Amino acid sequence: MTTVLAEGFNAFETTKSPEGTVKYLGSPQDVIQLLSSGKLAEHILLVRGGTTTFLSPALSMGAIGIITMSGAPESHLGILSREFQTPCVMTAYLTSSDSRYVVGKSGDAHFEEMAANLEGKHVRLDVTDSEVGRVVLMD
């Protein structure tokens, strides 16, 4: 049985189905550390927003998949993910929670709940639907 942990907007439809351990990136330093570790391709990257600009180096160096907690497919990160053909689920929400991101209203609690429930999980991104991207639990 498939367990969908989270759903969101799909930045673009693709048959790519990347698998990895979710890693939350909260700052440029987190990105530098990940790039330096040589383990970029082992992770699905979780970030706060569609305008999380410090993620760009990770995309250009081969990030396999992204989950954002806010932002639209038309945002900068959505545009970049299509250019790099890196699957990207945007403004994801937990299927087990009623909390939803609302522009200008969602506080830290929303993001912290998302990160706490996703970080460290082994997941696969299902982005075969033109509108909805899904974060599927693998273990």
Place this chain on the structure above:
Amino acid sequence: MRLSPLSTLGRTTMTRTLLDNVNYDVLNTIALKKMAAEKAIADASGVSLGQVATALDDLESQGLVVTIGTQSLPTDDAVPALVATAATRYANLRIDPAVLEMATKFEQVNGQFLKAISSWQQVDVAGRKITNDHSDSEYDSKVLDRLDKLVSRLVQLIAVLSHQDGRFDRYAVRFIRATDLVLAGDLAYVSSPTIESVHNIWFEFHEDLLRTLGQERGE
């Protein structure tokens, strides 16, 4: 919120010493590009290659930049240093009515630009967005014409900033170079993330404008 372990890589004690103009321009360019080699920094900032090399040594010793191979990346302390410096460097610019009017106009143009880029990447077919394979030259021409008009409007807006700080002229030069390449048929210069494409330059300008004005980016 920080859920990942703290790293000490490239970090030193936080400094609030304001950056001089050359160091600001070099660090700002690295922060905007997220990762850049010396030549690209010089080209985008208008700072000479020799000055860039000196500035990078200085910025690295201050813990504001870290180098991986030939690429320089900003540390977590880079943006706070830029924000603190910009508050002083651009104090007068931030209260200039012409600049504030320009910033309002930019927000409108920016929204149209993001939609136009998305239209370049994806085509709406019966309510389903599919990747634009660029086989419909008529569709592509319309989008390119739209993008060209939006870039022209932005270049006019940039002139308002250039009156206050000549470094913004580099954006106009870079936009003209990119759009010339697009018009010559090199379509990668519309939105490719790995070259000096129109989208990359536009995005850097937007980030730069926000920092210059001391504003936060909305989602």
